[in-house]
Amino acid sequence: MAVYTDVAADELAAFLASYDIGELLSYKGIAEGVENSNFLLHTTAGSYFLTLYEKRVAVGDLPFFLGLMSHLAAHDIVCPQPVKTRDGKTLGVLAGRPAAIIDFLEGVWPRKPNVAHCAAVGEALAKLHLAGRDFPMKRANALSVKGWRPLFEQAAARADTVQHGLNAFLSAELDYLETRWPGDLPRGIIHADLFPDNALFVGESLSGLIDFYFACNDILAYDVAICLNAWCFEPDHSFNVTKARAFLNAYGKERPLSEAEQAALPLLARGAALRFLLTRLVDFLNVPPGALVKPKDPLEYVRKLRFHQSVNDIAGYGVAQTGLPA
Amino acid sequence: MAVYTDVAADELAAFLASYDIGELLSYKGIAEGVENSNFLLHTTAGSYFLTLYEKRVAVGDLPFFLGLMSHLAAHDIVCPQPVKTRDGKTLGVLAGRPAAIIDFLEGVWPRKPNVAHCAAVGEALAKLHLAGRDFPMKRANALSVKGWRPLFEQAAARADTVQHGLNAFLSAELDYLETRWPGDLPRGIIHADLFPDNALFVGESLSGLIDFYFACNDILAYDVAICLNAWCFEPDHSFNVTKARAFLNAYGKERPLSEAEQAALPLLARGAALRFLLTRLVDFLNVPPGALVKPKDPLEYVRKLRFHQSVNDIAGYGVAQTGLPA
Numbered sequence: 001m002a003v004y005t006d007v008a009a010d011e012l013a014a015f016l017a018s019y020d021i022g023e024l025l026s027y028k029g030i031a032e033g034v035e036n037s038n039f040l041l042h043t044t045a046g047s048y049f050l051t052l053y054e055k056r057v058a059v060g061d062l063p064f065f066l067g068l069m070s071h072l073a074a075h076d077i078v079c080p081q082p083v084k085t086r087d088g089k090t091l092g093v094l095a096g097r098p099a100a101i102i103d104f105l106e107g108v109w110p111r112k113p114n115v116a117h118c119a120a121v122g123e124a125l126a127k128l129h130l131a132g133r134d135f136p137m138k139r140a141n142a143l144s145v146k147g148w149r150p151l152f153e154q155a156a157a158r159a160d161t162v163q164h165g166l167n168a169f170l171s172a173e174l175d176y177l178e179t180r181w182p183g184d185l186p187r188g189i190i191h192a193d194l195f196p197d198n199a200l201f202v203g204e205s206l207s208g209l210i211d212f213y214f215a216c217n218d219i220l221a222y223d224v225a226i227c228l229n230a231w232c233f234e235p236d237h238s239f240n241v242t243k244a245r246a247f248l249n250a251y252g253k254e255r256p257l258s259e260a261e262q263a264a265l266p267l268l269a270r271g272a273a274l275r276f277l278l279t280r281l282v283d284f285l286n287v288p289p290g291a292l293v294k295p296k297d298p299l300e301y302v303r304k305l306r307f308h309q310s311v312n313d314i315a316g317y318g319v320a321q322t323g324l325p326a
Numbered sequence: 327m328a329v330y331t332d333v334a335a336d337e338l339a340a341f342l343a344s345y346d347i348g349e350l351l352s353y354k355g356i357a358e359g360v361e362n363s364n365f366l367l368h369t370t371a372g373s374y375f376l377t378l379y380e381k382r383v384a385v386g387d388l389p390f391f392l393g394l395m396s397h398l399a400a401h402d403i404v405c406p407q408p409v410k411t412r413d414g415k416t417l418g419v420l421a422g423r424p425a426a427i428i429d430f431l432e433g434v435w436p437r438k439p440n441v442a443h444c445a446a447v448g449e450a451l452a453k454l455h456l457a458g459r460d461f462p463m464k465r466a467n468a469l470s471v472k473g474w475r476p477l478f479e480q481a482a483a484r485a486d487t488v489q490h491g492l493n494a495f496l497s498a499e500l501d502y503l504e505t506r507w508p509g510d511l512p513r514g515i516i517h518a519d520l521f522p523d524n525a526l527f528v529g530e531s532l533s534g535l536i537d538f539y540f541a542c543n544d545i546l547a548y549d550v551a552i553c554l555n556a557w558c559f560e561p562d563h564s565f566n567v568t569k570a571r572a573f574l575n576a577y578g579k580e581r582p583l584s585e586a587e588q589a590a591l592p593l594l595a596r597g598a599a600l601r602f603l604l605t606r607l608v609d610f611l612n613v614p615p616g617a618l619v620k621p622k623d624p625l626e627y628v629r630k631l632r633f634h635q636s637v638n639d640i641a642g643y644g645v646a647q648t649g650l651p652a
Contacts, residue, residue: 006437008437008438009434009435009436009437009527010437010438012434023528023529024434025432025433025434025528026430026431026432026433026434026526027434028354028356028357028358028366029356029357029358030354030355030356030357031354031355031356031357032354032355040354040366042373042432047368104352105352106351106352106368107351107352108335108338108350108351108352108353109335110335111332111334111335111336112334112336200352201335202349202351203349
């Protein structure tokens with residue numbers, strides 16, 4: 001939640017001159033996005049996002065992210081589409097940073113997701129996975145199973161200051177997941193961060209998916225598992241099986257999960273919970289004193305992880321296993 | 327630069343139901359305004375600001391601010407106009423805070439003000455002073471001469487940690503201004519904070535004045551003196567007499583300064599410099615360690631104040647004194 005870089009009006013006007021999006025009327029820094037500086041622009045042609053990519057985003061990954069958004073938009077996935085300059089470029093430089101102009105999507109993210117939201121997200125995620133099949137670029141997931149132990153090692157020494165016994169809990173879970181993580185499930189483009197604040201709705205209808213800056217190639221069902229964590233728990237951390245059923249059924253209508261994917265779902269959900277637990281824990285332990293941005297609570301994910309540890313099969317998420325041999 | 331309060335979509339929808347501004351399409355927290363939480367709304371009817379008033383704004387002052395904006399807008403001063411509910415109210419409650427919907431003004435504030443900007447602001451300030459004459463409400467200026475000594479006392483003990491000798495410098499200036507501050511100059515509604523980030527332009531044209539949350543009743547020429555400080559110094563703190571001349575001439579065309587006002591201008595400019603020096607110094611000394619918001623440099627105003635101390639009469643600001651007895 002920060003604008004890291006301000007932009008002078010004359011610099012911005014010069015930058016916009018290479019685009020065909022009308023005259024600048026206003027621009028406002030947006031208090032969203034911890035990785036980048038985002039501005040909402042009004043021009044005589046409409047509304048746009050201006051994103052300046054700050055240091056935490058690898059410049060080399062930007063063609064993947066922008067290319068993916070263009071690819072998905074061309075495959076009828078509603079997502080922000082990078083605007084091209086008259087020379088056909090989607091990436092420029094502004095205020096010394098890589099910068100892009102992106103279509104502004106109207107919509108409101110659901111602060112209190114309901115069953116209808118979960119179903120809409122399930123359908124959209126499956127369509128995203130299908131649309132990603134012929135996207136030619138690749139990006140490894142730095143936050144998949146191989147990335148977790150380095151995160152654990154950053155946090156291990158101080159983990160028990162956050163919760164007694166957390167170090168041992170994380171260590172055991174990591175050992176468990178590393179030895180069992182599946183290597184043969186269908187892979188493809190995943191969003192990898194499809195939390196409620198990255199899904200926009202107008203009224204009850206999904207109006208778009210946003211924030212593709214964690215997108216990568218990984219196990220498709222791992223993306224499903226991330227959404228189970230992100231959408232199907234209540235504010236008191238209880239699991240809402242009605243929401244999970246709605247989400248999984250809507251996903252399965254568009255892209256049925258294979259038997260192997262269904263069987264792996266509890267394990268993948270444990271992995272997804274551990275991934276967010278670890279990144280939140282590292283952030284929590286490294287927040288500067290007095291910082292205005294309150295770090296997200298890592299312990300929320302301890303509770304979610306314990307829940308997934310108790311799930312034996314996909315029935316624990318509210319749906320019957322399908323496609324079993326008769 | 328912060329959104330202090332987030333707003334849930336369903337709460338916002340319920341709040342908007344009492345207004346006649348269409349259906350909500352999106353809302354984004356804006357990284358501007360240190361006193362309030364501001365959101366840019368898009369509805370089917372257009373763009374609006376939603377402001378939640380945080381604790382630092384006295385609730386009792388809100389009818390003055392909102393009433394003033396309505397009054398000025400009715401007198402052809404382009405400024406954000408509070409939108410009324412169907413019941414005719416401009417102030418409601420959202421997320422536990424006083425809240426208002428305000429017209430969104432297009433425009434960009436000048437990061438590098440030029441002579442044309444200064445002239446436009448001079449004209450607009452004079453028109454604002456004239457339009458304020460028949461506004462019936464009153465609000466004292468807590469940051470005029472009587473408010474400076476309490477600020478000084480908050481900062482005095484640590485002032486020399488910021489600059490050697492600053493305590494004595496401030497103390498002497500305060501003594502000087504308190505004994506000479508004029509009591510008989512024309513008074514009225516002043517903006518009191520008309521810095522470049524509160525003046526919007528589309529191209530070269532002023533499109534509106536914003537942020538009336540310091541507006542009050544005080545000496546009109548004191549507002550002129552604030553603008554001399556805010557608009558007529560270069561980034562290297564040198565005084566740009568061409569900008570000052572353009573500003574003062576444009577102001578004087580709409581509302582000629584009286585002889586007494588002209589004679590008092592150097593003194594008023596010293597007072598304005600001291601006011602911003604003191605509030606910045608207090609903020610600077612009280613910023614929490616590690617805070618993301620960098621406090622503004624108080625020493626910029628030491629340099630400005632020293633400049634005004636060297637000015638004997640309005641000719642020092644680039645214009646000949648007018649209206650002297652023949």
